Amino acid sequence: MTLRRVNLVILVLLAVAFLIVVQRNLLNLSDFLHKESPDAGLILPFESELSLDLRRESGRKGEEIPVLITAAEDRLGAVVAAMNSVYQNSKANVVFTIVTLNDTVGHLKMWLSKTSLKNIKHKIVIFKPELLSGKISKDPQTLEAAKPLTFARFYLPAYIPETEKAIYLDDDVIVQGDIQELYETSLKPGHAAAFSDDCDSASAKGIIRGAGNQNNYIGFLDFKKEAIKKLGMRANTCSFNPGVILANLTEWKNQNITQQLEHWMELNTQEDLYSKTLAESITTPPLLIVFYKRHSAIDPLWHVRHLGNTGAGNRYSAQFVKAAKLLHWNGHYKPWGRTSSFSDVWDKWYIPDPMGKFSPVRRHS
Template sequence: MAQNPPALDQEYVHVALTSDENTIVGTVAAVNSIWKNSRSPVKFLLLTNDVAYPMMKQWIENTELRDITYDLKQFDASLMNYARFFYPILFPDVHGRVVHVDDDCIVQGDITELANTAIKDGHICAVSEDSNPISSKYNFYQSVYPDFINFEHPEIQKIGLNAQQSSFNVGVYVMDVDRWREANITDQVFYWTELNSREDVYGSGKIMGGSQPPMMISLHDRVSLFEPIWHVRELGASAGTRYTRDFIETAKLLHWNGSFKPWKGTSAFGDIWDKYYVADPSGKVTLPPKAQNRKL
């Protein structure tokens, strides 16, 4: 079968993931799903901490993933939640599009399609909003910026955020890495992170803190949208699911954000994740009995 041309005429579709020793099994499965379902050459940009680095290298070199193309680098463990903001710095030779995918995702579609998402002039990234037809159909909460950010803070008031604007999950996004560098988005993200360490800008009493709010603030008027079928989330919010089996099997990308991860045992649609599971060749990382006994 003839391959599709690489995204935007790049030599590779660049896909970036981060992980530590606790999530590495998820990252490996995500990589496997992307690699198996892509019709274009993919180069994986992988960031891990010092503990996970040798584990990841061995996992790739001694399993079916030995044929993937990748660049693996170590990153400060204390900042792993923010590693996604350093791709433009740590991979200086990468230009054009980079697709970030969280470790608790499985990609069932051709990642080239997502990488080719239109990003409007002046925009930095493409994302999927939390308020979208899919989340509405399945009765998920339609979150907006004030669910994450303190709109009473004077610095937030200065930049004129829209209180009705839908939030977006940073677990999956398409970055124009050159525009990101030109706009110094990494510096902007850490401006808000540092400010939040001293003052209540986000996180306190909100849905979540971490890496999502500073990116939402920094990119609030500079994001284009891709189809929500490329980011079907909340699969890890509970052991059950609101989604139908037929819908999940046709979704392009599944995200088990939440506490119920497939590799921990009890999770929604764990059998789909199992299709891409790659056993640790060292035998040190194993699945719990509930995951091992899951019916495929």
């Protein structure tokens, strides 16, 4: 046998060996995926879990619409109702990113896998509370508002890294319109986010007397503090509600929005910059500062608010609530509780907990 033939044989044997190795690796991967139940999902490097049902629905095509929502253990029923309303009212290719804590994952996966939501496209991401170390006050009066998951919206690009745009939703919402319409809202050049202003005609109907200046900046920030004065912001500027955010993640990253938000969080722990009449959420003030006159607008019907405030929801007519694209029960009274307005609307989208841990509290109970 000539040297040339020997070399050819060696090359053929090497090629065969390579193909065998590739085949074994593919088989091992296949075995791994089969061992993981469809409910468990595929473990991704950054501690998230991706549902395996991503190609199951032929009726949902087109560009993916990323929607991020947080899932706290004591509010899982809210998350399920919100996701169900988005899913059922749109034919769009919606992919949910659900940000939660380690101790909630099992309950959440069970709820999704054992109900009509089993086919939704989703990934579960674990929030790391240590991200907030040194960034939030330990004042006992603000501990309730400082629950870790409320800050997940500050880190949108980290949880949805490969997309241009994304939607963030609070868990106490119900979506009645097609989410694609919200997603296609235009953002002005250079704007990293769009919000619904608190002075718009829809939300202004729900402002409550005696609840503080919840519709302008002075209701959230202490304008006597030097750090706030230096910004040159007008105290009567209309505020916005960050319970619904349409984000341009490319601009978010380019402008270092997350780092800016963290800066103001840290500064507040040192100088106490927030207003003493602070309305509801301590996540709002840093956003108001960073996005001052640098955000686009969301159609008011895509964020009808104040349904969770005493008496405010009752100012809306049944016809107006029906026409709203998105309803938000911001405030103390939630639709899974006893005293909320329009809880019957929320009930339409709620899916009972297969583990029986969560159940709405109703007046007749």
